[in-house]
Amino acid sequence: MADISTHDLALRLGLPLRGDPARLLTGASLLEEAGPSDVAFAGAPKFFPAAAASRAGCIIALADFEPAPGQSVIVSPQPRAHFAMALSILYPAPAAQAGIHTTALVDPSASIDPTAEIGPFVRIAAGARIGARVRLAEGCSIGASVSIGDDTVFYPRVTVYERVHIGARCIFHANAVIGADGFGFEMAAGAYRKVPQVGTVEIGDDVEIGAGTCIDRATLGVTVIGNGAKLDNMVHIAHNCRIGSHVVIAAQTGLAGGVSVGDYAVVGGQVGVGDKARIESRAIVGSGAGILTSKIVRAGEPVWGTPARPLRQYLAQLATLSRLSKKKH
Amino acid sequence: MADISTHDLALRLGLPLRGDPARLLTGASLLEEAGPSDVAFAGAPKFFPAAAASRAGCIIALADFEPAPGQSVIVSPQPRAHFAMALSILYPAPAAQAGIHTTALVDPSASIDPTAEIGPFVRIAAGARIGARVRLAEGCSIGASVSIGDDTVFYPRVTVYERVHIGARCIFHANAVIGADGFGFEMAAGAYRKVPQVGTVEIGDDVEIGAGTCIDRATLGVTVIGNGAKLDNMVHIAHNCRIGSHVVIAAQTGLAGGVSVGDYAVVGGQVGVGDKARIESRAIVGSGAGILTSKIVRAGEPVWGTPARPLRQYLAQLATLSRLSKKKH
C-alpha cells in the first residue's frame, strides 16, 4: 500500500477537492467498513445517506453530495471509475525484485532480462525469452522458445508449453495452462489415434487470464488472444480459436475448436460455443447460453438460451411456455 | 489403515455386536468385493440377500438381518451412517509429521507451529501464521499475512494469495486457488482498466474445498465461506460472495460477484448464479440450473432450469411442451 494525502490523491485523479487537504489516506474501503484514513465512494445519489453516515475520511462523490462534518470530498462525475483509479494509486502492483531465485532452473540458452524476477522452483526451458520487469512467481514452467513481453506478471504455477508467445503487461493467475494440446484424434482400426498438435498460441498485450484457465495450442497455425482481452477463471479455449481485442469472457465458459470472437464482444459465464462458431465484434452472449457449431452471433441484441437466440425472442418463448402451462393446469 | 476387532469397532460405534467379537477387521468394502477381514454394510432389507452372500467378515445392518454362518453383525438403526463412521475409524487421516522440509522456503517473519508439517517445495511468505498439526503437502504457496487454523490439511499445490484467513480442520484438495483477483474492470478510452482487488477471503472451520476450485478475493471487503461448507471440484466463487455455514456446492458450479448463499443451502453441480443473487437458507438448487442476476431463491421447493423456477412449475412446462409438440406431429 502507498499512503497519500487527500490533496495529492485529488491531484493525481485530476479532480477538485473539498475539505481537509492534509488528511492521510492509507486504504480504500466500502462505505460501511471504511475508517478515517480510508477513501470510499458514492456512485449515485441513493448512496449519499450511507456516505454521509460513513466513517470514511474521504468520499469520491458527485458534486451534489453533502458530506458529514470532517469528511473530505473528491468531486467526480464518475465516482466509481475514479475510485477504481484511486485503488490503483493506493494499492500499486508490487515491483519486480530483479533476480533469479537460487532454486529456479533456467536453461543456459534462455534469455532473461536482468530486471526480471524469477521465483523459486521456476523452470525455464531452452530458448525462452523473458522481458523486462517480468515477474514469475514460484513454480511456473516456461517451455522451450516461449517469449514473454515486458511487465507481464505470472502468479504461482502457471504452465506455458513450448513456442507460445505472450505480450507485455499481461497478468496470469495461478494454475493457468497455456499451450496444452488441442483435443484432436482420428479413429483408426477401432481406436482413437492422436493428431499431433503442432501449432502454437499467441497472446497480445494487456491480457488478463484467470486462475485455472486453459488455452490450447492450435493443431496447425495459431490460437490467438487479442490485446486487452480479459478471461475469468476456468475458461476453456480450444485449438485454433481467435479471440479479438478487448474481449471479455466470464468464468467457466468454453469455446470449442476454431471459434472466432470479434473485438469488444462480451461473453457471459458458463457459455458453451460450438466448433467454428463466430461471435461478431461487440456481440453480447448471456451467461449459460449454448451456441451451435458454425453459428454466427451478431451484435445489436444479446443472445441467450440453448441454442442461443435473440434475447427478446427467447424471453417471448419462455413467456409463451409459462402461459400455456398455466392454461393447462 | 488401523486394524480393529469386531468387538472394539462395535464399542466405538456404541452399537451391539452379534457373532465373533475377536475377528480382526483390516478394511471396509462393498458387499460384493469384501473379504473375511472387511466390514461392509446393508442399509436396507433389499440388500440382505447380497449381505448374506457376501464374504465380508462383519456386516453393519438393521436388527432383522439374518447373517450367514460365520458373519458378525453390528446392529445399527442407520447402517449407512455407522458404516461411514467405521470408515473414519479404519482409515484415520494421517497425522502431521512435524517439521519443515529442507526444500521448503519459509519467510523468517512467518510463524509456524512446531507441530505443523511443511512439505517439500512449499513457499510461505512474510507474516503468515500456520497452526498446530497443519499439513501442507508439496508445492503449496502461502501468501503474505495468511493465517491457517489448527489441523487444516492442504493437498499438493494449493495456492493461497495474500491476507486470506482459513479456519481449523479444513481440507483443501490439489490445485485449489484461494484469493486470486476478482474479475473487475472499468472501460476507459476503449480499453478495460483493471480495478485492483484489494479485499480478501475468509474461510471458516471444517470446510472442504475440492480440487481446482477457485475462490476469488473481494474487490473491497471479504469473500466469505462459512463453517462446515463443502465445495466440490472446480467450483468458481467470485469476489464478494458470502457462503453460509454448512452449505454444499457440487462440482463445476459458478457464482458471480456478490452472491449470497444461506446456511444449509444445497446447490447442485454446474449451476450458474448471476451477480448479487440470493439463495436463502436451506434452499435447494437443481444441477445445471441458471439463476438470474439479483434473483432470490427461497427454501421450500427446489428450483431448476434456466432461468431457475420452482421444480413443479418447470416440470409442468416441460410436460406442456412435450404434449404440444406431439400434437403438432
Place this chain on the structure above:
Amino acid sequence: MADISTHDLALRLGLPLRGDPARLLTGASLLEEAGPSDVAFAGAPKFFPAAAASRAGCIIALADFEPAPGQSVIVSPQPRAHFAMALSILYPAPAAQAGIHTTALVDPSASIDPTAEIGPFVRIAAGARIGARVRLAEGCSIGASVSIGDDTVFYPRVTVYERVHIGARCIFHANAVIGADGFGFEMAAGAYRKVPQVGTVEIGDDVEIGAGTCIDRATLGVTVIGNGAKLDNMVHIAHNCRIGSHVVIAAQTGLAGGVSVGDYAVVGGQVGVGDKARIESRAIVGSGAGILTSKIVRAGEPVWGTPARPLRQYLAQLATLSRLSKKKH
C-alpha cells in the same frame, strides 16, 4: 521435428508419390500458411484451388488433384487421416531422457525404471512404481503405491493421490488431478461429516487426460477409465464412475457419482450427468446436455437438452415453442 524427404514420407505412409521424391520436408502446415518445405493436405475437391495456390512443397490429396508446377503430391483416399499420420512422423513425441533430476524427491521404496525421466521438483512417495520410458515433467506428485505403465507422459504438475493405477502410453496434461477424494458426507447433528473415500482409481492404456481434469477416487471400490479413453480439459469425473474403452468426453463435462459410460460413447462439452446415470455403448450426448440421475441413454439417436431427450424430439419441441411464440405476438 524430424526432417524427411517426400519419397520417405510417402513410403512410411504406404502411399504413391507424384512429383519430386527428393524434396526435403521440415514441417506441416495449413494450405494458406505452408512454405516449400511443408506438407499440407486437401481433404476434399473444394480445397483443390487453395491447394494448387498454396506454397506447400507437398500436398496429401485425393487422386484427382491437379497440383501446381513444382508441387509434389502424396495420393491418398483419406488425406486428412494420412496428414495426421504425417504429423506424427514429422513431429515425433520427444524421447524420455533417462534419469532422475537432482531436485526430485524419490522415496527409497519406490521403483523407478532406469529408462524413465523424472523431472525437477517431482515427488514420488513410498512404494510407487514407474515404468519404462515414462516421462514426468517438473512438479508432478506421485502418491504412495501408485503405479504408472510404460511410455506414459505427464506434463507439469500432475497430481496422483495414493494407490492409483495408470496404464501404458497415456498422456496427462498439466494440472490433472487423479484420485482426490470423492464428494461424500453424512449429515449428523447439524453438520456434514466426511465419509472417508477409501477406494481408488484405475486408468487403462492409451488414455489422454486434459489440463486441469479431475478424476476422483471411489468411496469404496474403483473409479475406472477404460483403454483408449480421451478426456478434454477440466472434465470432472466423480467417485465410482466407470468410463468404458475408447470413450470421448469433451471439455468441462461433469459426471456425478457412480455414472457408467459404455465403450465408444461420445459425450460433448459442458454436459452434466446425474448420479448413477448410464450412458450406453456408442451413445452420443450433445454438448451442454443435462442427464438426470439414474437415466439410461441408449445408442441410436443422439440426445440433447436438459433433461436430455432424443435429438429429433428436442428439435421438434424447440420448433413448436418458436411457432407458438410467434403466433402469440
